[in-house]
Amino acid sequence: MKVLVVVAVAASEAEGNTVMAISIKSNKELDLMRASSRLVAETFQHIAPHIKPGVTTKEIDKKVEKYITDRGAYPAFKGLYGFPASACISVNEEVVHGIPSKKRYLEEGDIVSIDIGVLQDGYYGDAAFTFSVGKVAEEKKRLMKVTWDSLHLGIDQARDGNRLQDISAKIQQHAESHGYSVVRILVGHGIGKELHEDPQIPNYGKAGKGPLLRSGFTFAIEPMINMGTKNVHTLQDDWTIVTDDLRPSAHYEHTILIQDGEPEILTKHELSP
Ligand code: MG
Numbered sequence: 001m002k003v004l005v006v007v008a009v010a011a012s013e014a015e016g017n018t019v020m021a022i023s024i025k026s027n028k029e030l031d032l033m034r035a036s037s038r039l040v041a042e043t044f045q046h047i048a049p050h051i052k053p054g055v056t057t058k059e060i061d062k063k064v065e066k067y068i069t070d071r072g073a074y075p076a077f078k079g080l081y082g083f084p085a086s087a088c089i090s091v092n093e094e095v096v097h098g099i100p101s102k103k104r105y106l107e108e109g110d111i112v113s114i115d116i117g118v119l120q121d122g123y124y125g126d127a128a129f130t131f132s133v134g135k136v137a138e139e140k141k142r143l144m145k146v147t148w149d150s151l152h153l154g155i156d157q158a159r160d161g162n163r164l165q166d167i168s169a170k171i172q173q174h175a176e177s178h179g180y181s182v183v184r185i186l187v188g189h190g191i192g193k194e195l196h197e198d199p200q201i202p203n204y205g206k207a208g209k210g211p212l213l214r215s216g217f218t219f220a221i222e223p224m225i226n227m228g229t230k231n232v233h234t235l236q237d238d239w240t241i242v243t244d245d246l247r248p249s250a251h252y253e254h255t256i257l258i259q260d261g262e263p264e265i266l267t268k269h270e271l272s273p
Helices: 007-014 027-050 057-069 138-155 164-177
Strands: 088-091 094-096 111-120 123-132 186-190 197-201 218-221 224-226 232-234 241-243 249-251 254-259 262-265
Touching (some): 027 057, 027 111, 057 088, 094 224, 094 249, 111 138, 111 249, 123 138, 123 249, 138 218, 138 224, 138 249, 138 254, 164 197, 164 218, 197 218
Antiparallel strands (some): 088 094, 123 254, 186 218, 218 254, 224 249, 232 241
């Protein structure tokens, strides 16, 4: 799950060098974050074979919840700000925060973005992945691949000596160079003892701006990339965010750590779009 920002907040950060309290994790805390993040990754691998036509988004949500609770952990989004399920499941033009439903059947050709968080022993892990449902049109596959690549290009900027918006700028540059747009009102975030910690991590920005990065920072980086307009709105359920033009959107997220100056992906799994 991501932080919904007031646009003005993100804009003020774009000025750069805002002083923020970014927590540095101890080695003991990092071990706990590794464990909760590993469980997020394992949950994705567990549900992957079940993402197919005819399955309801509620059935997927139940599998997510059972897998996490069977291991003594808690699905982090359940009840968060009142969210009524364990996973956010968003289909096609739904960007994020889709509510699982027993009436929503996945269909051949859909793309479905699933966002999963775990709270275990006081620390959070958070990741998202957009899956194909059966055979998917080439233009949707391209959107997924570009979004996935933009996530990894962004992660690669998470290094000692770089600045926060080096991550943002790389994501934006890659997505826009393929003719896609970057959602503005939703951003990545610091993560640790809280699901959403400082700093906010926009998926757009200017290289060289923002706080200096250093080892011990833990971030959830999560580009949400649209095929058409960058503009989005919230449905009447007060949760689901969809693109204004109803064209598809993709979302990939990893929880990462900067360790010995370099990025390490804590929610790493074997899936790829
Ligand atoms: Mg998140």
